[in-house]
Amino acid sequence: MRAARQRGARDREIRDIFSFCSDPATLDGIAWYLCYLTTGKHMAFYVSFGTVLLLLAITAPAAMAFGFGGAMAARSRIPPVSWLGKGYIAIVRGVPDIAFFLFFVIALDQAFEWTRHQVLCPDWDQPVRQGNDFVVCDAAKLPLGNAPQWVHELYGFGVAVLTFAIVFGAFAANVLYGAMRAVPRAQIETAEAYGLTRRQAFRRIVVPQMWVYALPGLSNLWMVLIKATPLLFLLGIEDIVFWARELGGAKTPRFTDYPHGDWRVWYFLALLVFYLVFTRVSEIVLDRVMARLSRGQATAAGEAQRKAA
Amino acid sequence: MKTLILGTTALALSAGMAFAQDTVRLGTEGAYPPYNYLDDSGEVAGFERVLGDELCERAELTCEWVTNDWDSIIPNLVSGNYDAIIAGMSITPEREEVVDFTQNYTPPSPSSFAAMSEDVDLETAVIAAQTGTIQAQHVSGMEGATLVEFPNPDEAVAAVTTGEADAIMADKDFLIPVVEDSSDMVFVGEDVPLGGGIGMAFRESDPELRAQFDAAIQSMKDDGTLNELIAEWLGEDSPKF
Known part of the structure; x- marks a missing residue:
């Protein structure tokens, strides 16, 4: 609510600049659109683009961390650790995303609250599960029941990032696992011949060389991650798809100062352009990274660079 | 040590009281x-x-x-x-x-059907409703009619205007402004009392x-x-x- 109120205040500030917006019914043409596109609802729409970009910016490194951990665990020579890594990769990759996003998030949230409940309220005598209800003491609630709305939103966003990181981490783990094994065996043997330990060989030989094998898979994953962001809406976050749908739906004069027909096609067209531009820019950047990584590598691309030089 | 634990527990509990339904x-x-x-x-x-x-x-x-x-x-x-x-x-x-x-x-208020023309035969029509509503449940129980479900009411209305569905079933109170503000949508069939x-x-x-x-x-x-x-x-x- 506080966020909404601030939005309202910001909205009014903009209103002061566009003071002619006070009576939209009298407007037409460009003035109408200027006012329409600066309503508080539209501001929330523009802000949600930032939410999506922020989610990507945090999720991508987090998923890489999960992926790296998963791949290292899967490669481990200690069987239980290796099973853990392989199990993580197999289970998360096998579960449909939508099931993961609908059920896992609620389970994760409840797991946090249950743990806090055990620690904070040891004297609680009622069952946590009461029929369909999940009841923990007030002090264990996450976020606390009296927390302002932005804390709830931030918490929801954090859970979303974690869920995305776990799901995409499993795919990244699989890619990295394959890439680590793709580093030519001769390289590792040479390292061993120089007296490097297994750990040293991994850090100095395998990891620096694996990226060129991992990048095609990772860039694919990045593209899929960009396209998967509308799943945020399932997690209760008001993302760009939510606002596009909300703003685009037909509006009758009774409930808005700016009545219009079904404009969803235009809003979704804007989303299409956003996603296409974003994926295109990503492609260009990733191509550059790939060219840089191929330099001096014993791969087809590396060989082509050597000949061209 | 024990008093310390008891003390913190008491604090946690009293804090819990203060949180209750603020x-x-x-x-x-x-x-x-x-x-x-x-x-x-x-x-x-x-x-x-x-x-x-x-x-x-x-x-x-x-x-x-x-x-x-x-x-x-x-x-x-x-x-x-x-x-x-x-x-x-x-x-x-x-x-x-x-x-x-x-x-x-x-x-308890009536639910009703709205369509683009008055001669839609509800017995055999494709009827749009929002998922998980009493109206969706009602339509699925109508013999001959086909139910198409939508995640929100807006999209159910849009399905009728685009011709994807023949009619929509929703709360009458929701449909009244929709029908009044639309040039060609009309109420069809009988109102049905649903829910409590x-x-x-x-x-x-x-x-x-x-x-x-x-x-x-x-x-x-x-x-x-x-x-x-x-x-x-x-x-x-x-x-x-």
Whole structure:
């Protein structure tokens, strides 16, 4: 609510600049659109683009961390650790995303609250599960029941990032696992011949060389991650798809100062352009990274660079 | 050591008391005018916004509005993400199994069909409804008719205007403004009385809060303010108490 109120205040500030917006019914043409596109609802729409970009910016490194951990665990020579890594990769990759996003998030949230409940309220005598209800003491609630709305939103966003990181981490783990094994065996043997330990060989030989094998898979994953962001809406976050749908739906004069027909096609067209531009820019950047990584590598691309030089 | 643990426990418990229901979070859909929708500045508005604020004032509670997708509105209530649902939700025996309702704040009101032309044969029509509503349930029980479900009411209306469905079934109060403001949509067939009116839903483990709102609704029924609100937002012809 506080966020909404601030939005309202910001909205009014903009209103002061566009003071002619006070009576939209009298407007037409460009003035109408200027006012329409600066309503508080539209501001929330523009802000949600930032939410999506922020989610990507945090999720991508987090998923890489999960992926790296998963791949290292899967490669481990200690069987239980290796099973853990392989199990993580197999289970998360096998579960449909939508099931993961609908059920896992609620389970994760409840797991946090249950743990806090055990620690904070040891004297609680009622069952946590009461029929369909999940009841923990007030002090264990996450976020606390009296927390302002932005804390709830931030918490929801954090859970979303974690869920995305776990799901995409499993795919990244699989890619990295394959890439680590793709580093030519001769390289590792040479390292061993120089007296490097297994750990040293991994850090100095395998990891620096694996990226060129991992990048095609990772860039694919990045593209899929960009396209998967509308799943945020399932997690209760008001993302760009939510606002596009909300703003685009037909509006009758009774409930808005700016009545219009079904404009969803235009809003979704804007989303299409956003996603296409974003994926295109990503492609260009990733191509550059790939060219840089191929330099001096014993791969087809590396060989082509050597000949061209 | 023991006293230290006891001390912190006592602190945690007393803190827990202080937290108890400082703010009540009201969950709504924000996409079902005139009951609840987002206004131009993106805030929850509508019949239930005004009603909910008034109920909170009468129950002397601080309330906060939260929007949630209709599909997951009950799961998020029972897992504790908000404390009550006030989202045009009709009281039905199926929902009673999962959540507890207050007394209704609108009388049982009719649902109706709307289509682009009057000669749609509802017996064989493709009928749009929102997923998980009493109307969707009703259509699925109509022999010959085909149900197509949509995640929100807006899309169900759009399906009729684009011809994807022959007719829509929804609460009459929702359809009245849609039909009146549209040039070519008309009501078809007979109205059907469905559900036991609209009520607020609470967790089954939360009877005190439910009782507070129940009493507030009763007081609005007694002094006639609820009927005034219904007339203002849902139309003079909408059933009253």
